[in-house]
Amino acid sequence: MSLSRGSWAGWSLLFLLAAAHASAAEEYSFDASAFEKKPFEIGGYLQLKQEDFALNRSGAFYKLGNYNQPQRDSLDRTTETMELIGKVRQGIGTFDFHTHSDMQRDQLAHDHTNLLYEGVYSIRPDPGVTMEAGKRTLRWGKGYAWNPIGFVERPKDPNDPELSREGLVMANSDLIFNREGPLQTIAFTPVLLPVGKDVNSDFGAPGHLNPAAKLYLLYRDTDIDFAWQGQGSRPGRFGMDFARNVTSNFEIHGEWARIQQFARPVTDSAGRVTTEVGNATSYLLGLRYLTEKDTTYIAEYYRNATGYSDQEARQFYQLVDTAFAQLQQTGGSALLPKALSLSQGSYGRPNPGKDYLYFRAQQKDALGIVYFQPSITAMMNLQDLSYQVTPEFLYTGVKNLDLRLRLFMLRGATLTDFGEKQNSRKLEFYARYYF
């Protein structure tokens, strides 16, 4: 076989192109000028989420949420979300904003939400001094799934601890002092949080300007916070947290909080509600451990003093059962409004119990696939031994795209925390594109 002059030229050109490509692949360039600070910046993400619920028709929260709807075994929900995050700079001042919009559709309802998560103006007359006013999300505490000292924030979802949350309208400041010696950093954060009919109305009783403060210390390589919130719209409370790396791959953390004269509504199975008032001391102990094979373990124990014991929760679930038995027998129930009202309060929180254990294991670059992270999360109510297990797959290998698949499996006997939830299983998938 012989090659003509033309075909040799073709092969040579191809070879040169391939060589040039290989060479280009090995040479890198970087010009930082494209990354200079701009007076206006905007970014955010678009997310499409699909959730398929297997409904727990015998569960108390299914009955309370669906008694006036056609009964069904499953529900498919689609949620489109857009969050915009940006800032406008002028002089020593910055305006930060964070908006959240979503649209939900399932077989029962269509709904949409538009919220300003954050909108705050800050000035920094000095690197150690920041003053802010507006709507801001503060997050206090060191816990991964729960934060007993999160005094001036909306509650975290332990099923998605890293999800952004709506802030509260407040004025706050940040004063930072650095020094040599074992106490390296002192930072003080005072907060004033107004509550009125139209401002922070879900925080507590209106007509108060609630003071709060946090003092942070970095002392001998340990993070320590002391937090306080004065009595006002809510009972007064104080607490502390700490976090420390014991070794280069092992971290421990903890939180402790006391709420003074906390009022806790407690019902019996006949719907008689009493309000117990007393000091409530909650705490959390946790650890994070990284193995040589890049597996991260997170474990936390949470003692929730504002929650309900196994016996107390059981009374509430029995109340719901009685209310629905009455409804079926007579077509009406005097107990149902009571049960509904309690379920919208502290009995209906994501974690209404007193003792929880949280465990998560996640594997980086599993199966030799970079950016593929499977994980498994378990949450258990230690008093009634009901639990939830969530295997998860996360892939972030495509630029600016996160793909996550999770399956929630809830297990528990009747009259238990996870056994009485609205669904017994949930499959969730989302694709999130950042821009």
Place this chain on the structure above:
Amino acid sequence: MKKLLWLALCLVVLPAAAAIDGTQILQKVDRNLEPESYETYRKLIDIQPDGSKKEYVLYTLKKGRDKLVALFLSPASDKGRSTLRIGDNMWLYIPDVGRPIRITSLQSVTGSVFNNADILRVDYTAEYNVESVEEQKDTYILSLKAKTGEVAYDRLKMWVDKQLLLPVTIEAYAASGLLLKTLRFKDIKDFGGGIKRPATLETDSPLYKGYKSVMLWSALKKATFPDEIFTLNYLPRVQELRK
């Protein structure tokens, strides 16, 4: 006469050989790589076995021997994340999480072959003691041992260019003696202000066969900063420091 010449030669050469001070060489390597306090932009490129790439851009500030902050400017999915290192302590701030969490030197905030100890590297003299120096034709080979168990790599073997006193290759070992990764410094560039150093760092690891990560430097310059910047409370505001 020959004996006298040998004696004279020994008197000249021996003190010179004995004068090789590994700690001094390492101190010079530290200062030749970067001023003690500086700001710079870096690009991290992770290259997968199939050739696909993921890139990150970081704005980095360092003060003193062991204080460093790095802010992610790109890609959009990581923009606004910032990391702080003070000595052996490391934290990661994720805007949505809203509060800094402690991280460890062996993890990687980018998921690349570079781990946090590479991305948030402080002075070698802050973390390592020089155990021995071997002189070769063009290089010194320094054997370094971590000062504490907190340091990511127990031992480093560093090839240093004798003339430039800059690292050429570094092998990083675990306490077990396992080779964790090899770092190769390339592309000497004049950044101005008397800073002339490699602008490219490549790494690969026998633990991640076929994967490679590259770090590129741009706009590296001396700078001074107040101490308050290197605190957890300042992490959400680091991006305001950029010009």
